[in-house]
Amino acid sequence: MADLDLDPGALAALVEARHGDPFAVLGPHDVAGGRELRVMMPGAMGVQAVSGEQVSTLRPVHEAGLFAGRIPPGPYLLRIDWGNGVVQETEDPYSFGLLISDFDLYLLSEGTHQDIANCLGAQPMEVDGVKGVRFAVWAPNARRVSVVGDFNSWDGRRNPMRKRLEGGIWELFIPRLMPGAVYKYELLGPEGNLLPLKSDPFAWQVEPPPATASVVADIAAIPKPPRRERPANQAAQPISVYEVHASSWARGDGDIALGWEELGDKLIPYAVEMGFTHLEFMPIMAHPFGGSWGYQPLGQFAPHAPFGPPEHFARMVQRCHEAGLGVILDWVPAHFPSDQHGLAMFDGTPLYEHSDPKEGYHRDWNTLIYNLGRREVRNMLIGSALHWLERYGVDGLRVDAVASMLYRDYSRNEGEWVPNIYGGRENLESIAFLQELSRVIQQRCPDRLLIAEESTAFPGVTRKPDDHDGLGFDFKWNMGWMHDTLHYMQTDPLYRRYHHGEMTFGLVYAFSEKFMLPLSHDEVVHGKGSLIGKMPGDEWQRFANLRAYLSFMWTHPGKKLLFMGGEIGQVREWNHDRSLDWHLLDDPRHAGVQRLVRDLNRLYRDTPALHQRDCVAEGFAWSVMDDAANSVFAYLRFGEDGEKPVLVVCNFTPIPHQGYTVGVPMAGAWQEVFNSDAAIYGGSNMGNGGAVQATEEPSHGQPASLSLTVPPLATIILTPP
Known part of the structure; x- marks a missing residue:
């Protein structure tokens, strides 16, 4: 030596x-x-x-x-x-010399690198005529970072990385390494302590759990989405979403989850036949624990490995588009699990999370909260959103747990939270992040949907971010409508007269935001039972209640979302480890509910008055809103000028009504285009014989009126010919 x-x-x-x-x-x-x-x-x-x-x-x-x-x-x-x-x-x-450009480092340091998915992580490439993989990771406080894997016997001495001091980025090109290689990062913390091996936060592919390593993805094999025309004003379009948990919609031989290829073979034609406009997948981002249903992800850039490699997911999206289905992904920028191979204390310091547990720990879910006041963290999450929207061509993101992001005291008692700089409870950093997210998406892909799961009365969720501090979402889940109406439906019809306002209250604020009406997975788990299980009465009444309620939902202002199984009257509570009970369709009552949902979707899509003005007050008018004694509701839906209006009448008691008067805007024939009590759906087949004549007798503030037969526990829909 x-x-x-x-x-x-x-x-x-x-x-x-x-x-x-x-x-x-x-x-x-x-x-x-x-x-x-x-x-x-x-x-x-x-x-x-x-x-x-x-x-x-x-x-x-x-x-x-x-x-x-x-x-x-x-x-x-x-x-x-x-x-x-x-x-x-x-x-x-x-x-090899420096790999990441100074301009990339500048954007990363500024937190504005919108193509971060192609900058950090494992990128197969050719450098100086040599093929290999460039690795790059953000770990500003680490003393040393190495790439480890089978290719170097997981020995951190073999491939230590170069630190770019300008942005705390570590980089290394490993020649001749190929896609499919399994790897992690080995880091020394700021005190020189060896940390648990870390997965790559920017990996495009990961190992199937319980394995936790990252995988070098074959990025070139992932098909790029073709350009797809989408309506500019989606608030005026029919949007009917089928929410799906990919591993439990249907199972394969041996009761195992289907991969993207097999799932697509079955799910896509089913959703098309049922008339849904979009599939919404519960989070398919890589997550370590299946029981979280994907809502505790660690791989914000990688599809969940058990369903197949990234190229299979990309093909799934393409197949949906070819069939005319949009694809929405649930996306979680609020929190992440504390697994030691993940983001927690990534470089030996609270890098992605807050250091103070009053800000950084989520007691409800035992997770860590992203530090959205840090520009690099915001950059990572916005880069993830763009990755799914642009690289895979998905049509929208449903942002999970927005309410938990907006308030610093969410699920916390006095003294357990840190006020903002003004002493208030609003989380100003999260609000700024959501506004930045919506601005970037509007700039880069303005035809994509951004949907908020937000359960509070926070104002301006669907207003533009520059319009009175709006957040910039396209739609907000109407959680209040869902809770009120489900509570009403769970009440015995004998007592519904005392809860009449639960069905009308949603119209008080229905146009304050652009809403989506959700009957989501959250309503059929954790002891809440199934939708059909919530309905009171004997078997006939339970099915009649469900049919009437779904028909009320499909005709109420707001876009629609239904969790899988609701359309077949699934009896048992949803279990993420089991397939839906498709055998129920051998029972005509369950098959009737399925046919009803299919017909509602087609009617909703083909009838402009049921969707064009979903988000404006001009699209709705009450005819009967105060008949609590009979639990009857009647309302009119209007499309753009020149479109035919629609009359909806709901009877939520088992007592039929003959000669029931309802005001309408014009005399003449009105066709009964839908009746949830029809025999084809499993009902008693009571109705109006397909048509009824409106007379020029004013009623309910309208110039004409109809005398109707309103079936028991049913919703009927009428329209002029």
């Missing part, structure tokens, strides 16, 4: 895997008298440098695996003898 041109301290740091600047030691270096090459190959029997016809044998200079020697100028290959006849030839990772 006497002639090695290397400081002893640097040598010790290198062999002990604590050197923070490996390129200062490893690779080729000009020294007195020539060019010296140093490589760290623990376990190697010998190393040679091959420069054309010239072979230079490097001498071992430390028992830990450091080799060094003089080599001629110019390019070279390493020939590594691993013993037992195994010889590897490869380029030297430490012979």
